[in-house]
Every structure is written in C-alpha cells, then in structure tokens.
Amino acid sequence: MRIQIANSIRTALLTICALAIASPAWPQTADTILVNGKILTVDNQFSTREALAIREGKITAVGSNSEIRKQAGSQTRVIDLQGRTVIPGFIDSHMHAIRAGQTFTTEVNWVGATSLAEALNRIHEASLAMKPGSWLIVAGGWKAEQFKEKRRPTQADLVAAAPNNPVYVQLNYEWEVMTPAGFQAMGINSEADLPRPGRFEKDASGKPTGAIENGGGFDVAIALFDKLPHPTFDEQVEGTKKFFRELNRLGLTGVGDPGGNNVNPENYQPVFKVWRDHQLTIRVAYSLCGPTAGKEFEELKSLTQMLPQGFGDDMLKFNGLGERITWGMNNNNHPTADDKEKYYQIVRWAAQQGMPVTMHWPNDGTADTLLSIYERVNAEFPITDLRWSVAHLTNASPENLRRMKAMGVGWTIQRASAASVENAKELGIKMGEGTDAHRVASYNPFTELSWSQVDSKRAGGVQRGPEQTPTREDALRAYTIGSAWFSFDENKRGSLEPGKLADLAVLTKDYMTVPPDEIGSIESLLTMVGGKIVYAAGPYARLENGPQQSKR
Numbered sequence: 001m002r003i004q005i006a007n008s009i010r011t012a013l014l015t016i017c018a019l020a021i022a023s024p025a026w027p028q029t030a031d032t033i034l035v036n037g038k039i040l041t042v043d044n045q046f047s048t049r050e051a052l053a054i055r056e057g058k059i060t061a062v063g064s065n066s067e068i069r070k071q072a073g074s075q076t077r078v079i080d081l082q083g084r085t086v087i088p089g090f091i092d093s094h095m096h097a098i099r100a101g102q103t104f105t106t107e108v109n110w111v112g113a114t115s116l117a118e119a120l121n122r123i124h125e126a127s128l129a130m131k132p133g134s135w136l137i138v139a140g141g142w143k144a145e146q147f148k149e150k151r152r153p154t155q156a157d158l159v160a161a162a163p164n165n166p167v168y169v170q171l172n173y174e175w176e177v178m179t180p181a182g183f184q185a186m187g188i189n190s191e192a193d194l195p196r197p198g199r200f201e202k203d204a205s206g207k208p209t210g211a212i213e214n215g216g217g218f219d220v221a222i223a224l225f226d227k228l229p230h231p232t233f234d235e236q237v238e239g240t241k242k243f244f245r246e247l248n249r250l251g252l253t254g255v256g257d258p259g260g261n262n263v264n265p266e267n268y269q270p271v272f273k274v275w276r277d278h279q280l281t282i283r284v285a286y287s288l289c290g291p292t293a294g295k296e297f298e299e300l301k302s303l304t305q306m307l308p309q310g311f312g313d314d315m316l317k318f319n320g321l322g323e324r325i326t327w328g329m330n331n332n333n334h335p336t337a338d339d340k341e342k343y344y345q346i347v348r349w350a351a352q353q354g355m356p357v358t359m360h361w362p363n364d365g366t367a368d369t370l371l372s373i374y375e376r377v378n379a380e381f382p383i384t385d386l387r388w389s390v391a392h393l394t395n396a397s398p399e400n401l402r403r404m405k406a407m408g409v410g411w412t413i414q415r416a417s418a419a420s421v422e423n424a425k426e427l428g429i430k431m432g433e434g435t436d437a438h439r440v441a442s443y444n445p446f447t448e449l450s451w452s453q454v455d456s457k458r459a460g461g462v463q464r465g466p467e468q469t470p471t472r473e474d475a476l477r478a479y480t481i482g483s484a485w486f487s488f489d490e491n492k493r494g495s496l497e498p499g500k501l502a503d504l505a506v507l508t509k510d511y512m513t514v515p516p517d518e519i520g521s522i523e524s525l526l527t528m529v530g531g532k533i534v535y536a537a538g539p540y541a542r543l544e545n546g547p548q549q550s551k552r
C-alpha cells in the first residue's frame with residue numbers, strides 16, 4: 001500500500017517535471033494584448049471584458065486589465081482600446097463575395113451613397129480615372145430609397161455624368177438603364193435585340209426611356225451582364241484583395257459564399273490565387289452550384305471528386321453544395337416532377353457524401369416543395385448533423401421552421417421578418433445573419449444591423465417598435481457565432497474566447513449603446529484576422545505597416 005502511494009507520488013512528480021521541461025516558458029507571454037476596452041465576447045453569457053491576450057493567432061485569455069497585463073512580456077504589443085468596443089469579426093453567412101471581388105476594381109460601387117448626386121458623381125470620377133470609352137458598370141447593390149432624391153437615375157443623368165463612356169446601371173435583377181453609347185456597345189438597336197423577356201421601358205408618350213424592364217426572373221440581367229467586358233485575371237485578383245480589405249474596414253472577417261449566378265469554376269481561380277499567396281484577409285467557406293443546366297449532377301460529382309467536404313484550411317475551405325443545386329429548381333416555385341426528382345438525386349448523393357447543402361428559397365408559401373425533398377432524403381440518409389440550410393425565406397412560417405428544426409436545418413437570414421426570427425429563436429433553429437450582397441444588397445453589416453433597429457422605409461428612419469426589433473445582442477450573435485455554425489466553425493471563431501482564432505474588430509462607436517440611427521455609420525478602426533492586423537485607421541493606422549501576410 002505504502003509503496004503504491006509512494007509510486008504514484010513519484011509518477012506525479014515525474015509528470016510535473018516533464019511538463020515543466022516541455023513548456024519552459026509557461027506561463028507563455030502574449031504576442032499582443034488589447035486593454036482598456038469594452039470587449040463584447042459573444043460567449044454564452046454575452047460577457048463583457050476589459051482586455052484580451054493573443055498568442056500565435058489565437059486568443060489565450062480574456063479578463064480584466066490587470067489579469068491580461070500579467071501575460072505581457074517585453075516583446076508584447078500592447079494596444080490601448082481607450083474604452084472602445086470590440087466585437088468578434090462579423091461573418092456574413094450568405095455573401096457572393098467571390099463574385100463581388102472579381103469586379104471590385106472595374107465596377108463603380110454605390111454602396112453607402114446617400115444621394116443620387118453622390119452616386120452619379122462616383123460615375124463621373126470613375127470616367128476620369130478610366131481609359132476613355134471604358135465601360136462604367138454599377139452592377140446592383142443599391143436602392144432608390146437610399147438616396148435622398150428617392151428615385152432611380154435616368155439615362156440623361158448618366159449621360160451628364162459620363163458623356164464619353166458606355167454606362168450600365170443595374171437595379172437588383174429587375175431593371176437596367178444604359179447610356180446610348182452603352183446600347184451601341186452592346187449591339188442593342190431595337191427591342192428585338194434584348195434578351196427575353198426584357199422590354200424597353202417607355203414614358204407616357206410611348207418613347208423608350210433608355211431603361212430595360214426585365215419582366216421578372218433573373219435571365220435578362222444575367223444575359224446583359226454576360227455581354228459586359230470581363231476584367232482580366234490580374235484585375236480580378238486585385239479586385240478580390242481590395243474588396244476583402246473593404247470588408248475588413250467594416251469589421252468583417254469571414255463569409256459564407258454560396259456561388260450564385262455568373263459564377264463558374266474559372267471564377268474561383270482569383271480567390272485561389274490570393275489564398276495561395278497567403279493574402280486572404282477574409283475567411284471564405286464556399287459552396288458549389290451546378291454550373292450547366294441539365295448537367296448539374298455529373299458536373300458536381302466531377303468537381304467534388306477531389307474535394308471532400310471541409311477540404312481546405314482556416315482561411316479557405318469547401319463547404320458543400322448551394323445555393324443553386326439545379327437550374328430547374330432555381331427560383332422556381334412550381335417545379336415539375338422531373339425537376340424535383342433531379343434535385344432529389346443530387347441532394348441525396350450529397351447526404352451520402354456527408355456534404356452540407358444550402359438552398360436559395362425566398363418564398364415561404366412554396367417551401368414545402370423544398371422541405372419535402374429534404375425530408376425524403378433525411379429518411380434515407382440522416383442529414384441532422386450535416387448542417388443543411390435554407391437561404392432567404394424572409395417570412396418563414398412556424399410550420400416550416402418546425403420542419404427545418406426537426407432535420408437540424410439552419411436558416412441564413414437577410415432582413416428576415418422579426419416574427420419569424422423570434423419563432424426560430426424559440427425553436428432553437430441555427431441562424432446566421434448576412435446580406436446576400438453585392439448585387440441585391442449592400443455588404444455593409446452595419447447597414448444591415450441598422451435596418452434591424454430602424455425602419456428606413458418610414459419617414460425619418462424611425463425606430464421600430466419592440467415587437468419588430470431583435471435585441472442588439474441577438475443580432476450580433478447571429479452575425480458572428482451564428483454564422484460560424486454553417487461552416488462547422490463555432491468552436492474556432494465567432495466569439496472572443498480562449499482557444500479561438502483572434503478575429504476581431506475595434507469599432508468607431510459602441511454598437512450596444514449608440515442611438516439606433518447611428519448604427520449604420522459605425523466602422524472598424526482596427527480589424528484582426530488570426531491576430532494579424534488586416535485593417536487599421538485613425539489612432540491605429542500606424543500599426544498597419546503595409547500588406548501583411550495572413551496566417552494560414
């Protein structure tokens with residue numbers, strides 16, 4: 001007995017010695033500490049802390065200033081937050097970021113323009129910066145309501161802004177306006193030259209206004225966009241880097257990219273190049289769409305043969321199929337039996353392969369079509385652990401939400417109805433917030449969060465009633481750890497807790513306490529991805545010394 005005890009003490013002592021030798025620097029000093037802040041950790045209790053320590057890209061501790069200062073050594077970088085608010089980096093669960101990046105340096109962007117005059121001036125500025133005769137393209141991402149003039153641009157506005165350029169301005173997928181030079185460059189001389197079912201918009205006297213009405217659906221906008229010149233590969237790489245930096249400026253550190261229209265395998269090469277060069281500043285989890293109508297299944301099988309679910313690293317990884325699995329079921333509320341069968345075959349195979357599926361489905365009234373197929377698959381190959389999701393479904397009914405919950409299906413939300421979100425929360429459905437940028441919406445998370453608090457459609461942007469306002473806490477949760485769930489990353493990022501990746505943003509204003517109508521103007525002053533500074537401004541600008549390599 002005594003010998004046994006002695007032996008165990010000896011073993012214990014040896015173990016302690018071995019540990020001491022294995023980690024001589026314990027407690028390890030931090031690379032960086034952030035002190036004097038209001039750090040919204042977005043942990044389970046939504047705790048607020050003063051300070052945070054980072055080592056080798058990960059958070060090692062959060063706590064009080066004095067606790068965290070103990071982790072600093074002579075080499076540690078100390079960042080004084082001076083009372084500022086820190087959040088986990090935003091993760092947009094549904095952003096067409098790969099597509100947006102490719103054209104970011106060759107398109108004109110109307111995001112954040114508060115007047116039509118300002119928007120038109122951006123076209124004018126671009127016309128001066130670009131070669132004479134270059135196309136000036138605004139490919140969506142704006143709404144007339146964002147302008148104080150509350151109207152769309154006219155052809156005459158565009159001609160005045162850029163008399164010598166072909167100009168193309170797209171509104172969602174429903175409407176375009178071009179200058180005469182634009183129509184000429186595209187070879188559109190009469191209505192017959194328009195992709196179907198597009199028509200010329202006409203004024204009261206029957207004269208064409210210079211705008212195109214798309215007549216519902218996405219086909220006209222997609223066909224017109226395809227006629228525009230494509231940026232070179234180098235422009236696409238440059239655009240991707242600049243777009244991701246623009247996202248960093250707004251506190252974003254991650255996106256779920258759902259493929260989408262006009263995105264084919266070759267369109268992934270610019271983001272792959274940025275990743276290879278260790279220059280990604282946004283973590284990307286991407287899903288694949290079936291590129292060619294009628295060939296979706298064979299193409300997806302071929303594309304993913306060497307691409308197992310989750311393949312990649314913390315900066316870039318493959319995350320299954322979506323948001324369009326087949327063309328037949330794309331934006332089609334009444335698919336044929338054949339459409340449904342083809343779709344079923346593909347998602348059944350995805351379930352067998354252990355892949356997530358995310359599906360674009362805006363209309364709650366017809367969601368039964370989709371959910372019935374999910375249920376049929378689930379009965380054969382359970383999908384409950386595969387994190388399938390439905391995107392959009394803005395007015396999700398309790399009935400459909402219950403069906404989703406039963407299969408562990410999550411919901412990526414963009415301006416979803418407050419009542420639906422409240423129901424989903426009660427049911428415990430996983431929700432990831434996002435924008436669906438950039439063609440149909442701005443990519444700015446603060447615009448999105450502001451919308452959830454302020455009704456911008458009503459005069460003066462009045463604050464919503466409590467019955468239609470999610471708490472700021474819930475909205476932030478959905479935009480961080482909520483979105484992380486969809487790429488199986490909630491234990492790695494989405495909150496500021498020890499062991500997690502140091503992805504965070506220091507904000508210009510306190511998101512939790514500013515008046516609702518100021519939320520939309522918040523930006524980041526300092527954004528970190530894996531502990532590296534990817535964006536810094538104002539008092540922190542000097543901390544960012546040139547383009548840094550993001551850590552894999």
Ligand SMILES: [Zn+2]
Binds near residue numbers: 323360361391392436
């Ligand atoms: Zn979609």
